[in-house]
Amino acid sequence: MDTLIGRQTEVLGDVRFSGGLHVDGKIKGKVLTSSEKSSSLSVSESGAIEGDVRVPHIVLNGTVIGDVHASEKITLAAKARVIGNVYYKIIEMEGGAQVNGQLVHEANPSLAQPLDLASGGSEFDELSEARRVKGFTNG
Template identity: 50%
Template sequence: MFGRKQQSSSVVDTLVGSKSRVNGDLNFSGGCHIDGTVKGNVNADPETNSALSISEGGSVEGGVSVPYVVLNGIVRGDVVVSQRVELGPTARVIGNVYYNLIEMSIGAEINGKLVHQPEGQVPLLERSGNEVEPHVKAVTTG
């Protein structure tokens, strides 16, 4: 429960270097580390224990959908994480964060909504323009 950190992939299988720029979606399995810029969505295989780390100099201009993320850079888009989000003191998210577990350091910024998604529940998302919104049905009580 508290203080228990689930182990994720610590091996870097995919590296976007500080002088690299990826235009288009980045799909990976295992560990991915971003020091450069990705203009597109970053997606990990949901059936694996994949992990994404974005350094202080790294940025993603698009959505992120991974089981586990350690963020110290900037994401301009929604972040959907099925297991755990760790936001370092230099982390910036301009978009919504869908999470199961979250850890935020002092100084981290989220300019969007925090939406808790219990373990095993996959968020239903609908795209409307450039924004991703949760698919929610109206609830009435009698």
């Protein structure tokens, strides 16, 4: 790890880093990294983050209050607590880990976009037509 935030340290504001970051203390702000696919974040059992997290590789055994975006892999250890959604490409979750939000798989995060069925737009029409052609109709 390149950077350590110790148990007695509280950071107020966003943290932007490259390489590796280990958190034993508290961060109140976003945790972001450059677009390096090798950057990693580890949060120990005593570590806590209040804000969104965007890091390719994450090992979490502490608490995150906010959405977590792991563009490569996230490991949720037994003491991990997430209050927010977890967006991931690969996930590993130990027994005891808790997520109070949604788990959202993103095979290619830059291309993933939610389907807006409420707008009645062309996405809905194309999906309905594809299902009809393939025989997937509801009556």
